[in-house]
Amino acid sequence: MSVSIRELAEKAGVSPGTVSHVLNGNTAARIAPATQDRVRRAAEEMGYRPNRMARSLGRRRTDTIGLLISGLKNPFFVEIMETAERLAMNAGYSVQLDSAPSINGTFGGHSKLSGWPVDGAIMWGIGSENIATYLEQQDSSIPVVYLGAARSGATDWVSFDYFEGGRLAMEHLIGRGRRRIALVSPYAFGEDRHEEPRHAAYMDACRRTGQTPNVLLTDAEETRQAGLRIAERIAALPAGERPDALFCHNDMIAIGVYCGLLRGGIRVPEDVAVVGFDGVVDGQFLERPLTTIRTSGEDLCRHAFDILSLRLRGDRETPPRQIVLPTELTIGGTS
Amino acid sequence: MSVSIRELAEKAGVSPGTVSHVLNGNTAARIAPATQDRVRRAAEEMGYRPNRMARSLGRRRTDTIGLLISGLKNPFFVEIMETAERLAMNAGYSVQLDSAPSINGTFGGHSKLSGWPVDGAIMWGIGSENIATYLEQQDSSIPVVYLGAARSGATDWVSFDYFEGGRLAMEHLIGRGRRRIALVSPYAFGEDRHEEPRHAAYMDACRRTGQTPNVLLTDAEETRQAGLRIAERIAALPAGERPDALFCHNDMIAIGVYCGLLRGGIRVPEDVAVVGFDGVVDGQFLERPLTTIRTSGEDLCRHAFDILSLRLRGDRETPPRQIVLPTELTIGGTS
DNA sequence: ATAACTGCACAAATGGTTTTGCAAAAGCAG
DNA sequence: CTGCTTTTGCAAAACCATTTGTGCAGTTAT
Numbered sequence: 001m002s003v004s005i006r007e008l009a010e011k012a013g014v015s016p017g018t019v020s021h022v023l024n025g026n027t028a029a030r031i032a033p034a035t036q037d038r039v040r041r042a043a044e045e046m047g048y049r050p051n052r053m054a055r056s057l058g059r060r061r062t063d064t065i066g067l068l069i070s071g072l073k074n075p076f077f078v079e080i081m082e083t084a085e086r087l088a089m090n091a092g093y094s095v096q097l098d099s100a101p102s103i104n105g106t107f108g109g110h111s112k113l114s115g116w117p118v119d120g121a122i123m124w125g126i127g128s129e130n131i132a133t134y135l136e137q138q139d140s141s142i143p144v145v146y147l148g149a150a151r152s153g154a155t156d157w158v159s160f161d162y163f164e165g166g167r168l169a170m171e172h173l174i175g176r177g178r179r180r181i182a183l184v185s186p187y188a189f190g191e192d193r194h195e196e197p198r199h200a201a202y203m204d205a206c207r208r209t210g211q212t213p214n215v216l217l218t219d220a221e222e223t224r225q226a227g228l229r230i231a232e233r234i235a236a237l238p239a240g241e242r243p244d245a246l247f248c249h250n251d252m253i254a255i256g257v258y259c260g261l262l263r264g265g266i267r268v269p270e271d272v273a274v275v276g277f278d279g280v281v282d283g284q285f286l287e288r289p290l291t292t293i294r295t296s297g298e299d300l301c302r303h304a305f306d307i308l309s310l311r312l313r314g315d316r317e318t319p320p321r322q323i324v325l326p327t328e329l330t331i332g333g334t335s
Numbered sequence: 336m337s338v339s340i341r342e343l344a345e346k347a348g349v350s351p352g353t354v355s356h357v358l359n360g361n362t363a364a365r366i367a368p369a370t371q372d373r374v375r376r377a378a379e380e381m382g383y384r385p386n387r388m389a390r391s392l393g394r395r396r397t398d399t400i401g402l403l404i405s406g407l408k409n410p411f412f413v414e415i416m417e418t419a420e421r422l423a424m425n426a427g428y429s430v431q432l433d434s435a436p437s438i439n440g441t442f443g444g445h446s447k448l449s450g451w452p453v454d455g456a457i458m459w460g461i462g463s464e465n466i467a468t469y470l471e472q473q474d475s476s477i478p479v480v481y482l483g484a485a486r487s488g489a490t491d492w493v494s495f496d497y498f499e500g501g502r503l504a505m506e507h508l509i510g511r512g513r514r515r516i517a518l519v520s521p522y523a524f525g526e527d528r529h530e531e532p533r534h535a536a537y538m539d540a541c542r543r544t545g546q547t548p549n550v551l552l553t554d555a556e557e558t559r560q561a562g563l564r565i566a567e568r569i570a571a572l573p574a575g576e577r578p579d580a581l582f583c584h585n586d587m588i589a590i591g592v593y594c595g596l597l598r599g600g601i602r603v604p605e606d607v608a609v610v611g612f613d614g615v616v617d618g619q620f621l622e623r624p625l626t627t628i629r630t631s632g633e634d635l636c637r638h639a640f641d642i643l644s645l646r647l648r649g650d651r652e653t654p655p656r657q658i659v660l661p662t663e664l665t666i667g668g669t670s
Numbered sequence: 671a672t673a674a675c676t677g678c679a680c681a682a683a684t685g686g687t688t689t690t691g692c693a694a695a696a697g698c699a700g
Numbered sequence: 701c702t703g704c705t706t707t708t709g710c711a712a713a714a715c716c717a718t719t720t721g722t723g724c725a726g727t728t729a730t
Contacts, residue, residue, distance in 0.1 A: 004716095004717060004718090005717065005718060006717080006718095016717085016718080016719095017718095017719080017720075017721095019718095020718065020719055020720080021719090021720085024719080024720095026719090026720080028720095028721095029720090029721095050717080050718070051716085051717050051718065052718095053716085053717075053718085054716070054717030054718035054719085055717075055718055055719075056718090057716090057717080057718070057719090058717080058718045058719040058720080059718085059719065059720095060719095
């Protein structure tokens with residue numbers, strides 16, 4: 001058992017309240033320097049650590065932020081996670097991670113969330129069901145910063161300029177003479193995410209260059225395996241009917257696609273060019289680095305944390321911060 | 336603000352204690368069915384959720400297990416993490432993740448750990464400093480199951496048969512006629528980890544086949560970047576002085592090595608064979624799947640969790656469980 | 671002598687759990 | 701039916717480990 005504030009108080013010859021005042025640096029309590037010394041010394045000697053449960057209970061805050069993201073199999077989210085962890089630690093917060101298996105995976109009821117209360121949260125804001133479940137468990141008045149998609153209403157969010165990213169990708173492919181570009185996406189048009197800006201950019205570019213849009217769906221998956229399956233379907237087509245370029249919704253899919261194309265005997269980029277999205281490090285460790293639209297998960301998370309810090313410090317009233325971060329074309333060897 | 340047990344009790348017309356008994360299914364308290372109904376209904380109506388801090392404080396347990404692992408950039412650890420999360424959730428536990436940036440990265444003092452108390456922990460047992468720091472923060476009497484390395488003393492642990500894995504890798508390479516096999520490892524001999532069984536297996540095989548051992552060190556890193564650098568060094572050698580095979584300490588390194596060799600114009604496996612270790616999914620998404628020694632992070636974690644469950648259920652006295660899991664050679668296209 | 675200040679103990683509050691105890695109801699022998 | 705024991709059902713209180721505001725004795729300043 002660990003040592004309690006009462007034992008420590010006894011050893012230092014003061015009351016528990018005094019210990020608390022000293023150790024929390026409560027200057028309003030005006031504890032004599034000599035007493036402070038005694039308390040601190042005793043705390044050191046006994047290896048006192050305040051019980052975090054009791055402390056949070058009394059203070060009505062946990063010094064913890066929640067991080068709700070969707071599947072660490074995608075290194076993009078690992079980057080966000082590690083950044084959040086780092087920033088939070090430096091600011092004196094802990095992180096409670098709640099990671100859904102996939103972007104569309106549900107937590108299957110609140111029992112699948114950790115359930116620990118947090119002071120605020122950062123969440124990858126796609127699966128609205130997950131968000132609702134999460135907020136239901138938390139005091140719903142905690143500040144939340146959403147990631148990865150523009151949101152309506154007075155919420156704080158940070159996202160990327162996905163439309164511009166899509167435009168960059170399409171421009172690039174078109175500039176390389178591709179005229180039968182297909183989009184590989186987990187999302188069908190008209191579904192819940194019909195506002196997907198990458199789709200819009202794709203459609204836009206098709207229209208401008210007179211191409212017939214061709215969307216290859218991965219059944220809501222965003223994995224390498226899904227990409228692989230898409231590539232197999234493409235490889236099975238007669239050479240004349242194949243797209244000459246694939247704009248993939250993210251790098252995981254693109255990596256699977258790339259790999260599947262090569263295995264199907266299709267040359268990349270000679271026969272089919274491949275462009276991903278996100279700029280995860282994995283894409284740089286193919287024999288040809290993946291052409292991709294780079295986004296910085298670190299920047300994303302940093303901005304989100306800055307906003308959250310602001311709210312946690314009490315600024316609940318200033319207008320919502322809504323940030324759109326730039327994207328950047330990284331030309332690799334697959335296009 | 337959320338509703339407290341007192342408010343709920345008032346609404347149901349009972350005392351707070353009774354509410355607690357009902358909601359926790361305390362049969363010893365013999366609450367009349369009708370009263371139970373009333374309480375449950377009121378709880379439902381008011382959306383009551385017990386405050387987890389208060390609950391943990393009173394019960395002296397957190398229903399949370401700690402998971403101390405070393406760097407989710409390596410998908411091997413993601414697999415462990417997700418497994419732990421899943422098993423814990425099903426058993427009614429939450430997971431508090433504490434992830435060091437890398438296997439040798441230090442947390443830099445306890446402020447870098449989340450600091451939330453847990454009922455028990457599973458930890459990847461390499462960095463002894465991290466472990467000490469961690470245990471110092473926790474009630475040191477909590478049960479801990481170590482992962483990934485045999486440990487002395489009466490501790491529970493689960494590991495793989497790394498020596499056998501190393502032997503499999505070396506046999507395989509030797510069977511394919513390789514006679515200038517180098518080991519790529521983050522650990523020098525004689526350092527803190529001089530017991531590293533993969534080294535032992537390597538040395539063993541060298542001795543039996545009369546090869547001169549050749550250990551290429553990555554400066555304690557286990558990343559793709561480190562592997563890439565090793566490959567660059569190899570590519571810079573005159574063809575005659577190059578190893579004809581590389582046995583890499585893990586898949587991350589192997590992927591970097593593979594990639595670097597290709598970019599250096601070296602053919603894999605014709606000029607140099609590459610074998611990894613772990614069997615992470617990333618290795619299967621190179622144009623040639625990586626030959627590797629497959630280990631199941633899921634099995635590892637499952638066993639660890641079983642043991643931890645046992646201890647958490649009160650079995651603290653039975654002899655330590657120490658489990659060594661098998662490894663398996665997966666032949667890909669890089670050897 | 672009175673007012674202001676100093677330094678700390680004290681106690682209430684946080685939101686639960688769990689043990690104890692007691693009144694009322696039920697069971698049972700006479 | 702009475703008087704005793706047992707059982708039932710729940711309130712009450714102690715406890716968990718801390719924070720924080722109040723109050724008060726003792727000291728110093730005016």
